[in-house]
Amino acid sequence: GAGVSQSPSNKVTEKGKDVELRCDPISGHTALYWYRQSLGQGLEFLIYFQGNSAPDKSGLPSDRFSAERTGGSVSTLTIQRTQQEDSAVYLCASSPASFRDIGELFFGEGSRLTVL
Amino acid sequence: QKEVEQNSGPLSVPEGAIASLNCTYSDRVSQSFFWYRQYSGKSPELIMSIYSNGDKEDGRFTAQLNKASQYVSLLIRDSQPSDSATYLCAVKGNYGQNFVFGPGTRLSVLP
DSSP states (O other): OOSOEEEOSEEEEOTTOOEEEEEEOOTTOOEEEEEEEOTTOOOEEEEEEETTSOOBOTTOOSTTEEEEESTTSOEEEEEOSOOGGGOEEEEEEEEOOOTTSOOOOEEOOOEEEEEO | OOOEEEOOOOEEEETTSOEEEEEEESOTTOOEEEEEEEOTTSOOEEEEEEOSSEEEEETTEEEEEETTTTEEEEEESSOOGGGOEEEEEEEEOSTTOOEEEOOOEEEEEEO
């Protein structure tokens, strides 16, 4: 499809395990964002990639969280040693904006993570 | 630290009425403003974007921006039960800054 694609759509894991969440942005979009949304809560910014610039990691809640973006396209968000408070929907979004332009954000369907 | 504030609601309006959703932001250098709709269990979808002071209309939706007052609003005319959702206000500066979202306002349109 032409939209932002995320996988897996649902992930159940045990406390202490590592998980990887994948995001495939809209083709040609230079900016990619990860947000987290806990049940009934707003969007919490995690990390932002813009082209080849260093990512803005200011929203990552702890050093157990990391993300990379390979070849300026697909991104993987990794959570190590998962905790129950990591349970949330992880949303990826992409934007066609370059560094100095204004662009709209388009979201994927999210990856729902449940840590038992 | 940029902040975006919205009344969490719920805001209840009767079918056919005008729903008015408000958003204020703290960062004066913010340049772009967006309204997203999020149905329960779904991801946010873009409704409107506005970049200049004044009104922007798209169908039943009108976005209003007042940069001097750091205020952006969304009006929904002829509200329908299908408009019942959480509405998220988002703000973005230039030069690679990220999007900052408000907590959202839950709208309920009563048949």
